[in-house]
Amino acid sequence: MRVVINEAVIADLRRQPSTKIRDIWDITVRGLVLRILPSGLASWAVRAWTAEGKRTSIKIGEHPVIKITDARRLALIQLGEVQKGADPVEARRAARRARLDARRAASSALTVEQAMVRWQRARIHAPDSPWSQNYAYRIESALRAHIPNSLRIQPLSIIRRDGWTKLLSEVAQEKPGAGAFLYTIVSSFLSYADAMGWIEGHPLPRRGRAFIAPHVPARTRVLEDAEWLAVWKAAEAEPVKLRVFTRLLLLTACRVSEVADMAVGEMVASGTIWVIPAARTKNGREHVVPLGPLARQELELVWPADTRNHGDYWMLLGKSPTNGFVGNGKLIKRLFETSKTANWTWHDLRRTARTGMTYLGVPEAAAEAALNHITGKSKLVAIYDHSGPSTSGIAALRTWQGYVTDVVEDQRKPGEAETSYRESLPEDLRWKSRPKFVPRAKAKPGRGASRRVETGTSLDSSTTPKPPKRRRKTPVGRAEPE
CATH class of the missing domain: 1.10.150.130 (Tyrosine recombinase, N-terminal domain)
Structure with a gap:
C-alpha cells in the first residue's frame, strides 16, 4: 500500500483488525516503509538497493517514538549513505561482530x-x-x-x-x-x-x-575420658595461651578457628557468656556458648589488664592483640608425646564432646544445638524463627562442662558417663561396640x-598473595592483577 503517511492514516490502520503484517509505503519519501504487526506495533524502515545490487532494509525506529517528520528526515540520511555506496546494515553487523570479537578476546585474556x-x-x-x-x-x-x-x-x-x-x-x-x-x-x-x-x-x-x-570417609575418632583427661593434663606444660586454647576446645566443643580468634568484645554477661558472631561461624549463624567456672578460670589467665588500645577487637590467644592463635599443628604433636595419646585431631575433641553429651542424657536436638548445627530444623523454620540462641543447647553445654569439671577435679571417675549410659540401654544394645577407627593421613x-604439578615450579610469592596476618579480615580483598 502506497499512501501519504500521516498520523491519522496510522491511527486508522491500527484500528483495523488484521492477522497479517502490513507494509505501508510513503509516497513523500521513496523507500520509507511503516510496518504494522497484527499486535498493533509499528516500526519504520528504509528499503533500497546497494551499489552491489543487494536489497537492504535499514531499521530506523519504533512508532510513535519516532514521528513521521523525523522518520522522513532519517530516511533521507540513510538513502544518501546508500547512494554513496555504503551499506548501513552491513556496517552495523560488522560493528556488532567487532564488539563480540573484542569481548571474546577480553574473556580469553x-x-x-x-x-x-x-x-x-x-x-x-x-x-x-x-x-x-x-x-x-x-x-x-x-x-x-x-x-x-x-x-x-x-x-x-x-x-x-x-x-x-x-x-x-x-x-x-x-x-x-x-x-x-x-x-x-x-x-x-x-x-x-x-x-x-x-x-x-x-x-x-x-x-x-x-x-x-x-x-x-568421615572420621569416627572419639577420645575416651582417660585420653582427653591426659590431654588436659598435658596442656599444663604448654605456654599459658596454648594451654587455654587446648582446654577451651574441649570445654566449649567449638571449632578451632572459633576458639583461636576469640576476642574481648565477644565476652558478655561478666564473662559468663561467649557470643561468637555469625561472620566467624561455619554456617553463618551466631553461636552463644556458656562459660562455666572452669572455662572462666582458664580465660582469666589470658585476660588483658588494659584493652583501651584495641577495645573489643583484642584477640586473647594470639601473639599480639591483633592476631589470633596460629601454629596448632606443632602444638598437637607435642600433646601427642606428652599425653601418650595419638591419632586424634582438634576436631575430634568436638566429636568427643558431642558423644559425651549423649552419654550424659542430653537429648539429640539439644546436643546438636550445642554444636551450632542446624540439623533437624527445616529451611522454613530457619527463615521464620529468629528467636535467638537455643536454651536447650546452652543447657547441654553446661551439662558437658560440668562433667568435665567433675572428672578433672576427681569428683567423678573417667568413663562414668559412658558406663551409666550403656547400663541404661536394653540388654541387646548394651554391648554394642564403638565404630572401628582406622587412622589415615591428615x-x-x-x-x-x-x-x-607437571612443571615442578612452586608458587611465586610475587604473584600469589600471602595469607592475611589476621584471619578476622576478609582474605580475598586484594586488587586484581593487571
Whole structure:
C-alpha cells in the first residue's frame, strides 16, 4: 500500500483488525516503509538497493517514538549513505561482530588467577548464602597451596579438561581429603566461570568426582575420658595461651578457628557468656556458648589488664592483640608425646564432646544445638524463627562442662558417663561396640604442592598473595592483577 503517511492514516490502520503484517509505503519519501504487526506495533524502515545490487532494509525506529517528520528526515540520511555506496546494515553487523570479537578476546585474556579472585569476591559478598570468613580463608589457603603459578598465569579459556583433572587427581592421590576439598572448590569455580561466560561449558566430567577425587570417609575418632583427661593434663606444660586454647576446645566443643580468634568484645554477661558472631561461624549463624567456672578460670589467665588500645577487637590467644592463635599443628604433636595419646585431631575433641553429651542424657536436638548445627530444623523454620540462641543447647553445654569439671577435679571417675549410659540401654544394645577407627593421613593443604604439578615450579610469592596476618579480615580483598 502506497499512501501519504500521516498520523491519522496510522491511527486508522491500527484500528483495523488484521492477522497479517502490513507494509505501508510513503509516497513523500521513496523507500520509507511503516510496518504494522497484527499486535498493533509499528516500526519504520528504509528499503533500497546497494551499489552491489543487494536489497537492504535499514531499521530506523519504533512508532510513535519516532514521528513521521523525523522518520522522513532519517530516511533521507540513510538513502544518501546508500547512494554513496555504503551499506548501513552491513556496517552495523560488522560493528556488532567487532564488539563480540573484542569481548571474546577480553574473556580469553582473563587469567585463572584473575578469574579466581573475581569468583571469591563474588561469593564472599553474595546476597544469598555468602561465604563465612573462616570458609573464605580455607578456600584461599587451598587454592594458594594447590594451584601452581604456571596454571594461574594462563588464560582461563585455554585450560582444557585434562589440565584440571590431572591436577585434581594428583592432589587426591597424595592427600585424599585435600583432593576432595579441592575438587569441590574447582568445580564451584568453573560453574561460576561458565555462568559468567568466561569459558564454554563446564570442563569437569559429569559425576567425575568418584573417579578423580572421591570423598574420604568421615572420621569416627572419639577420645575416651582417660585420653582427653591426659590431654588436659598435658596442656599444663604448654605456654599459658596454648594451654587455654587446648582446654577451651574441649570445654566449649567449638571449632578451632572459633576458639583461636576469640576476642574481648565477644565476652558478655561478666564473662559468663561467649557470643561468637555469625561472620566467624561455619554456617553463618551466631553461636552463644556458656562459660562455666572452669572455662572462666582458664580465660582469666589470658585476660588483658588494659584493652583501651584495641577495645573489643583484642584477640586473647594470639601473639599480639591483633592476631589470633596460629601454629596448632606443632602444638598437637607435642600433646601427642606428652599425653601418650595419638591419632586424634582438634576436631575430634568436638566429636568427643558431642558423644559425651549423649552419654550424659542430653537429648539429640539439644546436643546438636550445642554444636551450632542446624540439623533437624527445616529451611522454613530457619527463615521464620529468629528467636535467638537455643536454651536447650546452652543447657547441654553446661551439662558437658560440668562433667568435665567433675572428672578433672576427681569428683567423678573417667568413663562414668559412658558406663551409666550403656547400663541404661536394653540388654541387646548394651554391648554394642564403638565404630572401628582406622587412622589415615591428615589431609592438610600446602604440603608437596610443587611436586604434584607437571612443571615442578612452586608458587611465586610475587604473584600469589600471602595469607592475611589476621584471619578476622576478609582474605580475598586484594586488587586484581593487571
